[in-house]
């Protein structure tokens with residue numbers, strides 16, 4: 340009885356903290372039982388996470404949701420996209436509404452420590468920039484003194500903007516709005532001179548949300564590091580590994596030249612690295628508590644990182660963002676898979 344009381348007491352005090360009880364849960368088991376991954380994404384952001392007219396979601400972040408579903412459940416389709424604005428995203432993770440946050444979220448020390456969340460890798464290296472109407476005649480961010488700047492509530496962009504302005508002796512008037520569509524409308528209607536967020540976001544907004552994209556220009560300055568990546572809850576290491584290594588497998592597959600198109604032939608490869616990646620070697624999924632074919636399922640159903648990049652945000656997409664920092668480390672970029680062995 341006394342013991343039970345102690346446990347109840349402990350549970351009650353954990354409940355006060357909010358996110359802790361869920362942090363104790365084993366999300367991998369929860370997801371396997373439920374049969375699908377609940378993936379927190381944007382409310383609709385071309386290139387990263389956006390639904391088509393049939394309600395099917397696409398994007399670089401969606402491919403991460405799909406990769407985790409393929410690794411854990413053997414089927415990339417077994418995920419549910421949970422649309423979240425910038426402000427809602429960490430609460431949704433803390434409360435257990437989602438298993439995984441895959442939503443153009445910058446990793447910062449505060450987010451990785453103080454919110455009960457922990458990042459599981461980087462799937463897009465970005466930086467904050469500025470989008471302006473051409474008619475403003477501005478060619479550099481240094482000319483923005485006195486400008487009105489639109490941003491979304493709950494983004495890292497607000498603080499970064501304030502820091503940069505202070506350091507550069509620039510005065511500006513922030514217009515900060517919670518819903519994405521409303522910030523975009525405010526900008527399109529000229530309620531602010533500038534939209535400031537991640538450069539990828541600016542490219543996406545310009546191409547998919549503004550009537551005449553050619554009337555707008557992204558300024559050359561990038562004022563911060565915005566490493567974007569998935570987050571899970573702290574204290575759930577098995578699940579953290581499932582997400583982290585799903586992303587690694589996509590990058591490793593690109594490094595090894597394994598694609599969705601050649602993966603069947605690659606099963607016969609004599610390369611030990613490829614054999615391990617594709618689960619030809621028995622026991623390849625054991626330590627992750629996944630099926631040996633976990634990475635094979637990712638590559639076959641989702642593709643490697645380069646394929647996902649090109650089709651969603653790269654040259655095969657309307658965004659046409661060059662690989663830049665997101666190229667493989669062997670090609671001058673920062674994408675580097677930790678060894679799968």
Ligand SMILES: N[C@@H](CCC(=O)N[C@@H](CS)C(=O)NCC(=O)O)C(=O)O
Nearest residue numbers: 381382424425444445494495519540
């Ligand atoms: N990387 C920044 C910004 C990410 C962010 O939330 N950007 C906004 C503005 S472009 C967005 O994606 N909004 C989409 C939505 O709320 O659905 C962060 O993590 O705070």
